[in-house]
Amino acid sequence: MAAVLKSEARAAVDAAARPNVLEGERVTKRFSETVVALEDATFSVPEGSFVSLVGPSGCGKSTLLRMVAGLIPMTSGTLAVRGEEVKAPRTDVGMMFQKATLLDWRTAVENVLLPTELAGRTTDADRKRAIELLHLVGLEDFEFAFPRQLSGGMQQRVSLARLLQTGADILLLDEPFGALDEFTRERMNIELLRIVDGIGATVLFVTHNIAEAIFLADQVMVMTPRPGRLAKVVDVPFARPREIDLITTAEFNEIVAEVRGILGGH
Amino acid sequence: MDVSPPADRTERRRLATRRVLTHLAIFACVLLVWEAAAWSGIADPLLYPQPSAIAASIVRIFFVQGNIWWHLWVTMHEVIVGFFVGTLLGISLAVAAGLSEILRRYMKPYVIIMEATPRIALGPLMIAWLGFGFSSKLAIIALVCFFAPFVNTLTGLLMADEDRMEMMRSMRATKRQIFWKLMLPAAMPIIMAGIRLAMASALAGALVAEFISANHGMGVLLTRYTQSLNMPSAFASLLTLTAIGFFLYRTMEIIEARIIFWQNDAEMHRVAKRRGAAWSSA
DSSP states (O other): OHHHHOOOOOOSSOGGGSOEEEEEEEEEEESSSSOEEEEEEEEEEETTOEEEEEOOTTSSHHHHHHHHTTSSOOSEEEEEETTEEOOSOOTTEEEEOSSOOOOTTSOHHHHHTHHHHHHSOOOHHHHHHHHHHHHHTTOTTOTTOOGGGSOHHHHHHHHHHHHHHTTOSEEEEESTTTTSOHHHHHHHHHHHHHHHHHHTOEEEEEESOHHHHHHHOSEEEEEETTTTEEEEEEEOOOOSSOOGGGGGSHHHHHHHHHHHHHHHTO | OOOSOHHHHHHHHHHHHHHHHHHHHHHHHHHHHHHHHHHHTSSOTTTSOOHHHHHHHHHIIIIISOTHHHHHHHHHHHHHHHHHHHHHHHHHHHHHHHHOHHHHHHHHHHHHHHHHSOGGGGHHHHHHHHOSSHHHHHHHHHHHHHHHHHHHHHHHHHTOOHHHHHHHHHTTOOHHHHIIIIIHHHHHHHHHHHHHHHHHHHHHHHHHHHHHSOSSSHHHHHHHHHHTTOHHHHHHHHHHHHHHHHHHHHHHHHHHHHHTGGGSHHHHHHHHHHHHHHHHHO
């Protein structure tokens, strides 16, 4: 558990000081001659940083995430995690989806144990850790509930615990709370920050909500559609941990305006 | 879990008892009217035997002569074996087709032809090929039981949602793991619906097969009683089949609730409790 709760609060933004865990150069994905999902995206993600990908539908943000996950191949360009080209899903990269994608016939803790089970034998330590992770995401007393007995927000909590159980430290989150109501989403975002700060994970977070993208991230990759392009990377200089009041400050809204300006041109 | 106050519960039980009594009273009335119709000559008792005669026949064919047991055994034996053979063949072939796109493509025209053919029309051919005995009945019932599980299993396997597939792949699950841990359990509800349909057609298939040609079985018994105008016994045989059908249906329902427990609230709570208990004792 020590590794999970390593309370090493992220220093503000000293991105330059940390090595890049993810580097993409001219990453392009074409689904056909005419359908270009992503064109020439060049970017790098420093270890331990939280990067949001924001943009309207069709800007290629989910496609980019899936290529990093090794779920779909790219058409051209290079994409490397920790210096190795991505060819297939890796153990240090984990993904979470908009839908909880839980298995209905497994209890919460059995769902959390799925990645362990897929990798080989499940030990008592794994079981203990799964329960601890469920507690970490705020699901005491629901370890043996089936997904159908849980609310949408609680299902996503299980899904987050399952992601943490994989042991991956590069987390790809594809609109993980997009299906939840506004209030639940806000609360989940704050908890997500607390948890990923705690484990020092690198996060790529896809969303189409500008304020959410900025509130969570050290850097915002602003993407525009048809063809999908990475328009600009915007730095977010606020210290962590962040309070929700941040979104009412003038500095915050300046960044919102900047991002909106980039998106508005398209 | 019942959390309502005790007074409320007694009240509900009282209402339930009353409802059962009303049902029984209506049923008794129907029997009385029927009996009276036969007595008064409105309905010809030779063709439409009165309930008392049917009841007497039931006692006779089950306990006095006891001749129904052998036929019942023959039919049930055919039904159970045919059901298992047909269902297992259907599911295994669907699994193979579900996993192999090539197999699926080349099988498709035959499946469409077979599906368009009324399976029971193959009955006389089966009897010509396999004789009057058990094997032709087994073949007919298996044929009748094949399609629903086949089609449903294939549909269920191909329905697996893309998000959960990606989730499994992102965790580096092998093809085998994806099949056993995701595709098959996810398809279980629709597979079970197919199996339930097969169970219902198995009994019907057995009877039709026996009507076509056989020396033993409930179909034979029913034909013999009807042809000799022993209507009370024909009705008694029919009621026996109704009871069997009901029993098979209920059994399937219970098995289904156990297998796909996560779709049934009561079962789900039970399993959740059991798994919680097993966990803390491990």
